[in-house]
Amino acid sequence: MSAFSYVINTDGIAVLTFDLPGEKVNKLTASVMAELDALLDELAAKKEIKALVFRSGKKESFIAGADIGEIRDIADAGKGERLARHGQATLSKLEALPFPTVAAIHGPCMGGGLELALACTYRVISNDQRTALALPEVRLGIIPGFGGTQRLPRLVGLANAIDMILSGKSVYPKQARKIGLADEVTYRETLLSVALATAKKAIGRPRPARVRTSHPLTNRLIEGSPLTRPLVYRMARKSALKETRGNYPAPLAALESIRYGMAHGKEAGYVNEAKMIGRLAPTEVTKNLISVFYLNETLKRDPHPSHYGISRAGVLGAGVMGGGIAQLLAERGVAVRMKDVSTKAVGAGLKEAWQIFSKRQKKGILTALQARDGFDRITGAADYTGFGTADLAVEAVVEDMNIKKNVLRDFEAVAREDAIFASNTSSLSITEMATASKRPDRVVGMHFFNPVERMPLVEVVRGEKTSDPTVSAIATLSRKLGKLPVVVNDGPGFLVNRILMPYLGEAVAMLEQGAAIEEIDWALLQFGMPMGAFILLDEIGIDIAHKVSEILHQGLGARVRPSGLLGALYRDGYYGRKNGRGFYEYQGGRRVGPDISLARRISAEARGKERIGPEEVVDRAILRMIKEAALCLEDKIVDRPDLLDAALIFGIGFPPFRGGLLKYADMIGSKIIVEKLEGNAKKHGERFEPPRCLVEMAKGGKGFYA
């Protein structure tokens, strides 16, 4: 079946519709591109065509991009380069048609889809919320390969193009018009008629001159001059290096592709762009990023969509977490009643939610009206009034089993029979908590990660008696909230904290051995972690970390015994950022540098003696994680290595370019992992003792994935 069809109207305007059969969205697969190529020859020969409108046959999207599966399968540079060259040639053909072309865009217009639109003479887009234009290739480790790095800067200017291509972020209708990416913005209902009118007007007219947008004069001056242009590149390069720490080659490659094309002309630029695709596509980083993309897709898809409607929720506990959860629910249309013990505490929770709304408004994610309406959905109470109509309560009170049980009982006393009680505990047993419930099947864990606004993961924790519909309801809700749920079984620390705590514990152990805070954090940042272990400990709160590690120690035994230093700091009132005393020093809420007074706490003989190199830092911290992850699989906390990897990537930001913790472990190989664990066990004790499951895996020459 053909993906393209066209009709020619009485004005001589051809309307070309792209509708990939059997797919929900349009993708530019190799065969689609070949079909388009042939079709363009046919259209070019038709004398009666005076203009052309290109549109999507899908209702809610334009083109999702290239076929990611095809990119994943690129095994060598030659194949990647050829794929890009073919695509470029087809789009150049589109650009060279003997009549004007108009892309009519509604819904997502991504990657290759936008590159196709860039090859058209004009772009008319709908002002719908779903309409977004982006070149997100760098997020998959590659660069736009169908001429995007060449056409975009010529259309919207260097600064805008660099911003779009290096970040991969979406541009929405208003901004698209502003930077000149869109020629017209209209309603989705009038999209086709406006596109036809634009085409009709363009008949016989010369191509519009580029750049003809409204960007600031200063930008044009700086970009226009060959003297100052290198400055633009240098600044972009610097900020890209700072953000990627050299772990992600794609943004720099994209920048180079832009620079080369601007310096040597479009044609040379295409050739160079395709070469870079060839170089980037087969790399490990690209394969890993693509696998993370698929993980994301897997978690987004709902295997058991729940029909339990959640339109009213209670949030118990108005702290930072409670405020964040309330904000998230309210933004997505759920009416929230937030409760705490005093009106003062309630006020603090409302303030937290309000600040997140304001921040998101400032960032342009929400309009002023959306932010206001969202916040309007939250009310506060110092009692249980208003909880009788709630479909769900999310509990975010202090991490104390007795208090949580009391809150659960109090809620059930006023709640509807079928209301769900979800605990946001980070480590307390859901099964144990549910013993306080009259309806333990409706008790479940819903563990958000801090900050709620940014971390995509939700651990949905199934207690022994939690029912399947309850789990589905929370998983479906999490997706509705824009989060990625991973269902895990109950156990100390569930999945993510159980693996995270040994990692953080090892960092503290290295500190006790005499290594410096900033050296440890630097090594972990270089490895790709989003923040250093000690910064993270300060953010989580040393009190919380201490409590969680005690719980893990009780539940899992000596291998996760927390270090003495953590407990000592906790007892001395070091709680991390929240009270301004942690591993780092804080001045006016800003982190200034490691707290040097901590050195006093480290035994004199150790102090400064032992230097632990960055590789060893990473090895020790990550090995502890791998060991615990193996045990999580053995204990059936989750049953699939990819879910475990996804949880760590989306929950604590385990570096996506490494594909996941267990992917990384497999890359090293189980045999070497076991050897390294044994070596460290000799030096540092049983916490590194390789577990039997790993030893057997190594013996069988197997990995976690295969």
Added chain:
Amino acid sequence: MKDIVIIEGFRTPYAKAGTVLKDVPAVDLGAAVVKEVIMRTGVDPLAIDEVIVGNAGMPAEAANIARVIALRAGLSERIPAYSVQRNCASGMQAAASAYAQIIAGMNEIVLVGGVESMSNYSFQMTKRLQNAITAFRRSKTFGAGLKAVVSLRPRDLLPVVGLLEGLTDPISGLIMGLTAEVLVRDFGIARREQDEFALESHRRWTRAFEAGKFKNEVIPLYVPPKFEPLEKDVGPRKDETMEALEKLKPYFDRKNGTVTAGNSSPVTDGAAAALIMSADRARELGYKPLGYIKAVAFAAFDPSRMGITPLYATHKVLKLAGMKMTDIELIELNEAFAAQVIAVERAAVSREYFAEHLPGEEPIGEFRRDIMNVNGGAIAVGHPVGSSGLRIVLTLLKEMERRGLTVGLATMCVGGGQGGAMIVERR
């Protein structure tokens, strides 16, 4: 006739205008208290048939403030809403309209409110400035534009204060305080009487507050950006003294007057809301109502003597209810001005007054101070005009509940020479 019940109602803390609520628009005050009524009654929001909100100032940004409040409070867009304006009795009018609509069979469950943000009354421009701007915009030549600009005099640039405009009766040309001075002259009311009345209002409010009486009446308000809970009225003075009151200069008639800022109600921000339905529906839903609306009446008289009107309204509502003043066990008479309350008290027992103004009618009888405004009144707590009419009904019912009483009267004067009165019962 159907029985109509008030299920429950609350108000925000009242705050003197220009203080803690000065940046909170009337809509936000209304939405906050409407949300609390829904939450605390547990009413199914979809069961509400109509929203009626009383408001005197009618903000320009929310022309039909009831609709805006309903939607901001999260009520379904399928629920209609309208606003009512009877100046100071707007909040009482909302309840009266709900009462009438339910009796007429138009609705069964109505959410009513009374809101006012007197801090947010707008400043307007003078007519001359407005004309000049229009002329300037339309001017085609530089000269014409210039002419429009130079036609202005400095005083044309001063703002027209909406609050003062609103508080001035357009028929008699008197600002409200001066209508109180008319009553002072009519009835020969001494300054000292007024000040003593005002002092008692503050004392009664203080006693009630300290006894925790407002806890089931006032909801906490969380005001951005700090969100510290506001749980107490801002205005009543615990340590008010006669000396301090006596020192104040007459505010409206500086030379001959007796009405001061101390013996008048302050301009105030605040909102109240309540859930009203037919008694049958309340029974079906399992509610125990706060009280029944027995009768409600509005009456009118000379705009320059607007403060006396509670007399006329009470006279009318007693007739409607088939009751006598002696049947009333507890009274809320809104304290716009001490002088005006005293005038009502005197006229109520005056044969001469009735003979002259209500010929053929007997004096209605005493407004007993020991059962009137027992928790203080608007002189202490403030008078956000569109809200007070609903507040006094709620305050009355909650005190009747505490005292185990069955019949109460809420009455008030209304700018423009009207009066409102409602008789409520607890069964």
